[in-house]
Amino acid sequence: MINHYSILIIVLINLALYHQSTATRCYECSSAQNPKEDTCGAYKDFEKEKHIPVECTSDESHTPGTFCMKITKQGPRGFIWDGRWRQVIRRCGSVAENGVTGVCNWGVQENGVYWEECYCSDDSCNGTSAVQPKFLALISCILFGLFSKLLISSAILGV
Numbered sequence: 001m002i003n004h005y006s007i008l009i010i011v012l013i014n015l016a017l018y019h020q021s022t023a024t025r026c027y028e029c030s031s032a033q034n035p036k037e038d039t040c041g042a043y044k045d046f047e048k049e050k051h052i053p054v055e056c057t058s059d060e061s062h063t064p065g066t067f068c069m070k071i072t073k074q075g076p077r078g079f080i081w082d083g084r085w086r087q088v089i090r091r092c093g094s095v096a097e098n099g100v101t102g103v104c105n106w107g108v109q110e111n112g113v114y115w116e117e118c119y120c121s122d123d124s125c126n127g128t129s130a131v132q133p134k135f136l137a138l139i140s141c142i143l144f145g146l147f148s149k150l151l152i153s154s155a156i157l158g159v
Contacts (some may be wrong), residue, residue: 056092
């Protein structure tokens with residue numbers, strides 16, 4: 001009987017987290033837009049309340065696409081972009097080199113600049129690097145299933 005409850009809970013959580021939208025909405029900004037002020041989160045936390053996510057398929061989007069991206073570049077020493085050593089770009093994306101979302105790729109360019117590109121497909125997901133709610137729901141369901149199985153096993157064994 002507990003297996004039916006586990007399945008029901010998983011379905012209900014997925015339904016609660018599922019939202020239908022016409023297009024993915026992403027934050028779009030670049031630390032190069034305003035060299036005198038950090039509005040894209042290059043040096044301090046990204047302030048979501050100061051930005052409005054745009055639909056990636058609309059005319060508002062500077063780079064139309066189907067998922068969100070966050071690109072970070074950081075120089076090894078000194079200044080590399082307009083007197084700054086770090087650059088952040090948040091935008092919609094249309095082609096990921098690895099073809100998947102929900103992951104980050106990183107590397108070092110020949111000139112020593114570290115780069116990181118993160119891809120995601122939930123609305124406004126490029127506004128932070130925190131763990132996504134759907135991932136937490138999945139982990140919660142797995143833990144609930146394991147805990148339920150442990151309780152049933154201990155009840156059967158009389159422990």
